[in-house]
Amino acid sequence: xxxxxxxxxxxxxxxxxxxxxxxxxxxxxxxxxxxxxxxxxxxxxxxxxxxxxxxxxxxxxxxxxxxxxxxxxxxx
Amino acid sequence: xxxxxxxxxxxxxxxxxxxxxxxxxxxxxxxxxxxxxxxxxxxxxxxxxxxxxxxxxxxxxxxxxxxxxxxxxxxxxxxxxxxxxxxxxxxxxxxxxxxxxxxxxxxxxxxxxxxxxxxxxxxxxxxxxxxxxxxxxxxxxxxxxxxxxxxxxxxxxxxxxxxxxxxxxxxxxxxxxxxxxxxxxxxxxxxxxxxxxxxxxxxxxxxxxxxxxxxxxxxxxxxxxxxxxxxxxxxxxxxxxxxxxxxxxxxxxxxxxxxxxxxxxxxxxxxxxxxxxxxxxxxxxxxxxxxxxxxxxxxxxxxxxxxxxxxxxxxxxxxxxxxxxxxxxxxxxxxxxxxxxxxxxxxxxxxxxxxxxxxxxxxxxxxxxxxxxxxxxxxxxxxxxxxxxxxxxxxxxxxxxxxxxxxxxxxxxxxxxxxxxxxxxxxxxxxxxxxxxxxxxxxxxxxxxxxxxxxxxxxxxxxxxxxxxxxxxxxxxxxxxxxxxxxxxxxxxxxxxxxxxxxxxxxxxxxxxxxxxxxxxxxxxxxxxxxxxxxxxxxxxxxxxxxxxxxxxxxxxxxxxxxxxxxxxxxxxxxxxxxxxxxxxxxxxxxxxxxxxxxxxxxxxxxxxxxxxxxxxxxxxxxxxxxxxxxxxxxxxxxxxxxxxxxxxxxxxxxxxxxxxxxxxxxxxxxxxxxxxxxxxxxxxxxxxxxxxxxxxxxxxxxxxxxxxxxxxxxxxxxxxxxxxxxxxxxxxxxxxxxxxxxxxxxxxxxxxxxxxxxxxxxxxxxxxxxxxxxxxxxxxxxxxxxxxxxxxxxxxxxxxxxxxxxxxxxxxxxxxxxxxxxxxxxxxxxxxxxxxxxxxxxxxxxxxxxxxxxxxxxxxxxxxxxxxxxxxxxxxxxxxxxxxxxxxxxxxxxxxxxxxxxxxxxxxxxxxxxxxx
Numbered sequence: 001x002x003x004x005x006x007x008x009x010x011x012x013x014x015x016x017x018x019x020x021x022x023x024x025x026x027x028x029x030x031x032x033x034x035x036x037x038x039x040x041x042x043x044x045x046x047x048x049x050x051x052x053x054x055x056x057x058x059x060x061x062x063x064x065x066x067x068x069x070x071x072x073x074x075x076x
Numbered sequence: 077x078x079x080x081x082x083x084x085x086x087x088x089x090x091x092x093x094x095x096x097x098x099x100x101x102x103x104x105x106x107x108x109x110x111x112x113x114x115x116x117x118x119x120x121x122x123x124x125x126x127x128x129x130x131x132x133x134x135x136x137x138x139x140x141x142x143x144x145x146x147x148x149x150x151x152x153x154x155x156x157x158x159x160x161x162x163x164x165x166x167x168x169x170x171x172x173x174x175x176x177x178x179x180x181x182x183x184x185x186x187x188x189x190x191x192x193x194x195x196x197x198x199x200x201x202x203x204x205x206x207x208x209x210x211x212x213x214x215x216x217x218x219x220x221x222x223x224x225x226x227x228x229x230x231x232x233x234x235x236x237x238x239x240x241x242x243x244x245x246x247x248x249x250x251x252x253x254x255x256x257x258x259x260x261x262x263x264x265x266x267x268x269x270x271x272x273x274x275x276x277x278x279x280x281x282x283x284x285x286x287x288x289x290x291x292x293x294x295x296x297x298x299x300x301x302x303x304x305x306x307x308x309x310x311x312x313x314x315x316x317x318x319x320x321x322x323x324x325x326x327x328x329x330x331x332x333x334x335x336x337x338x339x340x341x342x343x344x345x346x347x348x349x350x351x352x353x354x355x356x357x358x359x360x361x362x363x364x365x366x367x368x369x370x371x372x373x374x375x376x377x378x379x380x381x382x383x384x385x386x387x388x389x390x391x392x393x394x395x396x397x398x399x400x401x402x403x404x405x406x407x408x409x410x411x412x413x414x415x416x417x418x419x420x421x422x423x424x425x426x427x428x429x430x431x432x433x434x435x436x437x438x439x440x441x442x443x444x445x446x447x448x449x450x451x452x453x454x455x456x457x458x459x460x461x462x463x464x465x466x467x468x469x470x471x472x473x474x475x476x477x478x479x480x481x482x483x484x485x486x487x488x489x490x491x492x493x494x495x496x497x498x499x500x501x502x503x504x505x506x507x508x509x510x511x512x513x514x515x516x517x518x519x520x521x522x523x524x525x526x527x528x529x530x531x532x533x534x535x536x537x538x539x540x541x542x543x544x545x546x547x548x549x550x551x552x553x554x555x556x557x558x559x560x561x562x563x564x565x566x567x568x569x570x571x572x573x574x575x576x577x578x579x580x581x582x583x584x585x586x587x588x589x590x591x592x593x594x595x596x597x598x599x600x601x602x603x604x605x606x607x608x609x610x611x612x613x614x615x616x617x618x619x620x621x622x623x624x625x626x627x628x629x630x631x632x633x634x635x636x637x638x639x640x641x642x643x644x645x646x647x648x649x650x651x652x653x654x655x656x657x658x659x660x661x662x663x664x665x666x667x668x669x670x671x672x673x674x675x676x677x678x679x680x681x682x683x684x685x686x687x688x689x690x691x692x693x694x695x696x697x698x699x700x701x702x703x704x705x706x707x708x709x710x711x712x713x714x715x716x717x718x719x720x721x722x723x724x725x726x727x728x729x730x731x732x733x734x735x736x737x738x739x740x741x742x743x744x745x746x747x748x749x750x751x752x753x754x755x756x757x758x759x760x761x762x763x764x765x766x767x768x769x770x771x772x773x774x775x776x777x778x779x780x781x782x783x784x785x786x787x788x789x790x791x792x793x794x795x796x797x798x799x800x801x802x803x804x805x806x807x808x809x810x811x812x813x814x815x816x817x818x819x820x821x822x823x824x825x826x827x828x829x830x831x832x833x834x835x836x837x838x839x840x841x842x843x844x845x846x847x848x849x850x851x852x853x854x855x856x857x858x859x860x861x862x863x864x865x866x867x868x869x870x871x872x873x874x875x876x877x878x879x880x881x882x883x884x885x886x887x888x889x890x891x892x893x894x895x896x897x898x899x900x901x902x903x904x905x906x907x908x909x910x911x912x913x914x915x916x917x918x919x920x921x922x923x924x925x926x927x928x929x930x931x932x933x934x935x936x937x938x939x940x941x942x943x944x945x946x947x948x949x950x951x952x953x954x955x956x957x958x959x960x961x962x963x964x965x966x967x968x969x970x971x972x973x974x975x976x977x978x979x980x981x982x983x984x985x986x987x988x989x990x991x992x993x994x
Contacts, residue, residue, distance in 0.1 A: 010159070011160055013608070014156055014157060015160065018153055018156040021153045022332075025149050025153070025332065026325070026328065026329055026332065027325035027329065028325075030325065030328070030386055031325070038088055038303070039233070040300070040762075041299070041304070042300065042303055043303065045142060046142060046378065049142060050371070050375075053149065053152060053367070053371055055366050056153070056367070057152065057155065057364050058366045059156075060155060060363050060364045061363075064360040065360075
């Protein structure tokens with residue numbers, strides 16, 4: 001039961017993550033970080049972009065991790 | 077380094093690739109496939125990183141700072157959705173045996189030849205510049221390696237035969253032919269190609285990381301140092317300027333959207349992610365590992381760009397070549413050679429996969445439909461269609477690479493690497509609306525897709541492609557005060573007067589507007605044909621329907637005809653095998669002149685689709701199937717009937733499982749009842765038997781007394797005593813039966829309390845003291861110092877101890893010694909022992925003494941001395957107190973009854989009233 005219930009939730013979570021990622025990597029949130037401030041000696045925007053990138057990758061990996069639902073599932 | 081070594085290296089490297097691909101193909105044939113592995117899959121997707129990434133990103137970063145990252149951030153976002161979107165594409169493609177983007181579009185919109193052809197045409201025109209770009213990169217980087225520092229502008233110089241790009245193109249064509257056209261069935265995996273590409277992905281990543289580390293940490297002192305030095309130079313500060321996202325945020329969004337479309341719909345990406353996918357589950361890994369790969373390969377782009385700017389300053393070095401020029405300038409020739417191989421990997425991987433994907437598209441969706449119109453040409457029949465397809469694909473591969481080379485010669489110096497790539501991206505973005513809308517909207521129609529694609533493509537041609545090829549001045553409206561003054565609305569860089577966007581964003585906006593707009597509007601106002609509606613339903617609901625449901629053919633064809641048709645394309649052996657396979661699954665052999673079942677017709681069409689594309693396959697099937705194809709309603713009826721049947725059988729199964737469960741429960745309950753009934757009968761008969769014995773003797777003596785003669789008063793008195801004793805026994809028996817039945821009924825009227833077992837034992841001892849005195853047996857009773865708190869009913873517990881004590885005293889001869897009674901609290905329980913010195917209990921009897929009315933027959937006393945209920949009652953009382961009653965005995969030395977009761981406060985005390993039968 002938990003498997004069939006888990007599948008659509010994963011789909012929804014992935015879509016939410018894509019939307020969050022799109023917002024993080026676009027105007028206007030991007031404009032907040034487009035300043036002359038340096039972090040660790042690097043421009044803030046560079047650091048922010050790579051950090052957001054790593055975050056999105058980690059979240060994707062987390063949402064798609066195995067053991068949530070059957071392997072050979074047929075439902076989206 | 078000697079020139080011949082530099083010349084030879086790339087060809088040696090290609091030789092290595094050949095070896096790897098050959099080895100992978102060998103492994104695949106001995107079914108130890110390397111491709112069934114999420115990491116190989118992910119690495120093959122990294123074919124996305126071409127020479128454009130390898131060389132072009134640095135070039136772009138020197139001008140626009142971080143903007144180059146959009147090309148990799150888009151795919152990262154797209155990868156998040158892979159599990160949702162790409163998995164659906166893969167499922168559809170595998171079920172329908174789709175092998176290219178063009179075929180996907182054609183198949184979705186009613187297996188339309190026209191759409192397939194159009195999509196192929198767009199792909200070829202759109203991708204050719206991209207192939208040219210790779211050739212340019214190979215050639216330019218080669219020149220840098222050979223002639224640094226003289227010629228570093230990357231121009232194609234010299235005659236045709238001296239041009240390395242031509243030779244590279246030729247070798248790549250050979251590679252693609254060898255590993256890309258091995259099978260006619262395009263759904264068969266090109267394992268050699270995939271593994272070779274995965275290998276190239278590793279090489280390019282390591283190469284780029286090594287040069288990145290070299291430049292950043294050996295040549296300079298880390299990224300902070302670079303940033304500081306760039307910030308100090310006013311001429312270079314531009315790069316760090318954060319508000320300098322050139323083109324502004326609009327361009328940024330456009331790039332992200334564009335690259336999201338590209339990662340899904342570039343023909344080479346479709347080839348490796350969809351066609352070569354072995355297991356949908358690999359997407360789980362690829363969706364995070366591929367973005368990670370992108371991140372790693374881009375990590376050092378900005379440092380290298382900064383380093384190049386600082387290092388070369390005003391020297392005429394193309395920023396695209398910084399990656400190579402930096403190690404060369406430092407005299408690190410081996411590193412430079414390795415970096416060159418990395419770039420070479422990036423370029424060749426792309427060219428190989430893209431050209432194979434395009435060749436399959438061209439042969440299945442452009443050439444084959446044309447050929448089939450002339451299918452009675454004797455020449456074609458003589459060569460054999462099967463071989464013809466293979467030769468065609470090879471020829472197409474060569475032509476495609478020649479086309480790319482020609483474009484390269486024509487435009488070699490015109491563009492930086494990135495802009496050519498972006499032109500291709502906009503072209504393949506045209507596939508996004510028909511595919512995505514088609515996958516989620518059943519209403520998308522063929523006419524809509526046709527109009528949308530055509531509109532988008534024309535806009536792309538006009539605003540991006542043609543301006544890249546020819547002098548803009550030839551075009552109308554280019555010169556505002558020129559010949560076509562009135563037509564300045566048609567300026568390809570500012571269509572309809574739209575200004576303020578860069579060329580790519582401008583073209584993307586207009587083409588998407590026409591594409592999506594045309595598609596949606598026309599779809600809303602056209603009727604779909606039957607086959608369109610069927611395919612739409614099958615595509616959109618691919619996860620809801622089973623693969624074998626779809627049958628389109630109502631008409632008839634013989635098995636022999638089908639086999640002959642299949643044999644023309646797949647070869648006789650495979651055709652016969654397919655038919656046999658089907659027959660085996662159906663469990664009945666098929667005769668050649670027998671009518672083919674609709675399933676088989678459908679399956680044959682799918683097999684053909686893998687070889688010649690869906691549109692051609694349909695045409696071929698309709699040539700032998702007599703009668704009409706089913707209508708949409710017909711197909712849907714079959715589909716619904718099947719899914720209804722599946723649903724019914726699923727529910728039936730569930731019902732029967734429930735029934736089975738209920739039956740088992742009933743059976744168990746019945747067994748229990750029968751057992752109880754049997755026990756009751758036994759009990760009743762035993763009780764009756766026990767009651768009869770005293771009754772008989774009472775009656776016998778009563779009768780003797782009644783007859784009244786010759787009985788002396790002594791005897792009379794004796795008889796009366798017997799009668800009284802037997803009556804007492806009878807009373808006792810009846811009392812015990814009543815006790816037992818009360819206890820059997822569970823807790824009933826019990827008073828459950830916390831109490832100290834010592835008091836209980838004390839009461840029982842005093843109650844039985846008379847009995848002990850009568851029989852002259854002593855009781856040794858040791859009272860513990862600690863409390864023995866337990867939860868229970870004190871009357872029952874007193875009864876328990878009394879029963880045990882009277883039992884012990886009954887079997888103990890006075891001369892044999894005392895009865896021992898000990899009580900001691902243990903960890904979680906209280907132990908009560910009653911030891912007698914009687915005859916003991918034989919081992920085989922030890923379990924049975926707790927049964928009702930069981931009396932040990934073989935006793936020294938000869939005659940049973942009790943009702944046989946005492947121990948049964950004890951057992952029952954102990955059970956109800958969650959305890960255990962055991963006996964230990966050595967025959968001849970006495971017996972010990974051990975009662976263990978849990979201490980108060982344990983888990984059992986949660987059950988306040990245990991009404992259940994135990």
